[in-house]
Amino acid sequence: MDFASSDRAATQPTEITSAKIVIAGGFGVGKTTLVGAVSEIEPLTTEAVMTSAGAGIDDASKVPGKATTTVAMDFGRITMADDLILYLFGTPGQTRFWFMWDELIRGAVGAAVLVDTRRLTDAFAPLDYFENRHLPYLVAVNCFDDAPRYEPEEVREALAIPAHVPLLMCDARHRDSVKAVLIGVVEHAMATLVAEHEKGHPAPVG
Amino acid sequence: MTEPHDPRGNLVRPYAVTRGRTEPIRDIPIEAVLVAGSAAVQEARFAGHDKYRIALLCEPKAQSLAELAALTRLPLGVARVLVADMVADGLLTLHSAAPRTGFSERMDLLGRVLGGLRKL
Numbered sequence: 001m002d003f004a005s006s007d008r009a010a011t012q013p014t015e016i017t018s019a020k021i022v023i024a025g026g027f028g029v030g031k032t033t034l035v036g037a038v039s040e041i042e043p044l045t046t047e048a049v050m051t052s053a054g055a056g057i058d059d060a061s062k063v064p065g066k067a068t069t070t071v072a073m074d075f076g077r078i079t080m081a082d083d084l085i086l087y088l089f090g091t092p093g094q095t096r097f098w099f100m101w102d103e104l105i106r107g108a109v110g111a112a113v114l115v116d117t118r119r120l121t122d123a124f125a126p127l128d129y130f131e132n133r134h135l136p137y138l139v140a141v142n143c144f145d146d147a148p149r150y151e152p153e154e155v156r157e158a159l160a161i162p163a164h165v166p167l168l169m170c171d172a173r174h175r176d177s178v179k180a181v182l183i184g185v186v187e188h189a190m191a192t193l194v195a196e197h198e199k200g201h202p203a204p205v206g
Numbered sequence: 207m208t209e210p211h212d213p214r215g216n217l218v219r220p221y222a223v224t225r226g227r228t229e230p231i232r233d234i235p236i237e238a239v240l241v242a243g244s245a246a247v248q249e250a251r252f253a254g255h256d257k258y259r260i261a262l263l264c265e266p267k268a269q270s271l272a273e274l275a276a277l278t279r280l281p282l283g284v285a286r287v288l289v290a291d292m293v294a295d296g297l298l299t300l301h302s303a304a305p306r307t308g309f310s311e312r313m314d315l316l317g318r319v320l321g322g323l324r325k326l
Contacts, residue, residue, distance in 0.1 A: 016268050016301040019319050020237040038326060044276035046236070049220045049283055075272055080322030087237045087270060107235055107303050109319060179326050186320045190313065197309045 013083040020087040021185055022104050024130070025114035026122030027093030030142045030172035032074040034114060035088045037178040039076025043090075046073050048100055071097045073104065088182075091126070101129060110189040111137040112181050114172065115155065117147045123159055131162070136189040138166040140181045220281045223256050228283060230290035235303040236282065239268040240289060246297045253297060256280065256288055261297055268301065 023031045035043045048071045074090040089104050105111065111130060115123040123139075130137040141155050150158075152167050161167055166188050171177040221228055242250070242264035250261035259278050263269050269277070275285035292298040305311040 016239050016241070017304060017315065018237045018239045018270060018301065019304040019315060044273060046272045046276045047281050049281040073272075075276075077270075077273070078322065078326070080319065080325075084318055084322060085237075085239060085268065085270070086319055086322060087272065089236070089272070103236070107237070107306050109304060109316065175326070179323060183320065183323050186316055186323060190316045190320070193309065193312055193316065 016083050016085065018085045018087060020089055020108050021182060022089050022091060022101075022108045022111040022135075023114060024091045024101070024111055024126045024137075025093075026116070026119060026126065029093075029114045029116045029119075029122065030144075031090035031093070031114055034112075034140075034142075034170075034172035034178050034181070035074060035076040035090055037173060037175050038078060038182070039088065040079060041077050043074045043076045046075065047071065048073070071100050073100065098129065105133060105135050108135060110185040111135055112140045112185050113137055115139055115141045115159070116144060117141060117150055117155065118144065120155075120158055127159060127161065136185070136192040138168065138181075138184050138188050140168055140170045140184075142172045143169055220284050221287075223254075223280070224284055224287040227287055230286045231294055232290045234271050234286055234290055234293070234300065236272040237270050238303045239270050239301045240264050240274065240293070240298040241268045241301065242298050250292070250297050253292070253295070257292055257297065260285070260288060260292065264298055 023034055025031050032043050071092045073092055076088045078086045078088070080086055089108075091104060092098075092100055113123065113126045113130060127139070139155075139159070139161055141150075141152070143149070152169060155161075156167050166184055168181065168184055170181050240260075242261040244265060247258075247261045247265050250258045253261075256278060260274050263274060263277055271286060271289055272282070274280075274289060275282045278285065280288070289298060293300045304315050
């Protein structure tokens with residue numbers, strides 16, 4: 001039986017499906033911490049080279065040896081089964097890199113917008129972004145130790161989060177808390193999909 | 207041949223390794239995973255330094271395009287061009303990202319992801 005040869009690919013399942021959840025939010029809100037709390041690998045950084053989008057904004061001639069600007073995205077991985085891998089992608093924090101978000105959310109299961117109550121206004125732009133996209137998302141308030149505590153409904157009101165968007169409190173450093181956020185994203189995605197299906201107009205994600 | 211470390215970063219223009227091509231021959235989602243068999247890894251020895259490195263990474267375990275870009279320190283767009291070429295040349299097997307259409311297909315996947323998260 002030659003399928004038991006040394007070719008390791010022979011032991012791979014025939015089809016491996018990969019899914020992704022997007023973690024959005026402002027700069028320094030704890031996206032990479034959240035990813036790191038559940039990822040089986042140290043969060044990795046992937047860089048996209050900014051070309052035309054950076055033209056006229058970044059003057060490359062001022063930086064010797066640097067012809068382009070890069071946008072960094074951190075991500076982690078959870079291998080759920082031989083044939084199922086979940087990736088968690090953090091969005092670039094700086095708002096001028098939002099053109100990358102469209103690529104990130106394409107085909108995603110859903111998203112969590114991470115909010116820091118000390119800098120609530122940083123959440124406006126990410127929330128606006130998701131309000132105008134067809135992707136299920138929830139809001140996760142990262143409870144920093146020194147941040148003022150608010151009731152979830154106070155945060156919802158302050159950020160004008162629509163009633164259909166779930167909101168929960170979390171601690172991005174703690175695995176169980178992050179797990180609850182991710183479970184919330186998937187449950188919300190399922191509920192959204194079922195609701196659309198019953199209405200009779202399912203739309204593709206992203 | 208060792209590459210001297212330069213604190214100013216990579217002096218090779220990003221798309222030099224793709225001979226200037228910036229468009230991949232097929233689009234590959236950043237989370238789609240790739241696998242290389244050992245025969246393909248041997249073949250990739252002759253496909254160039256970067257493609258060989260990519261093949262080596264995909265032999266022991268499935269790696270996403272994002273992981274390949276991060277681990278090789280290639281920009282995402284460059285890695286995508288190289289990986290798409292390797293898929294076309296039979297050096298890598300491309301696996302599928304999550305289904306984007308079909309109610310039952312999408313519900314099945316969401317259910318599996320939910321089960322996986324609960325087991326964490």
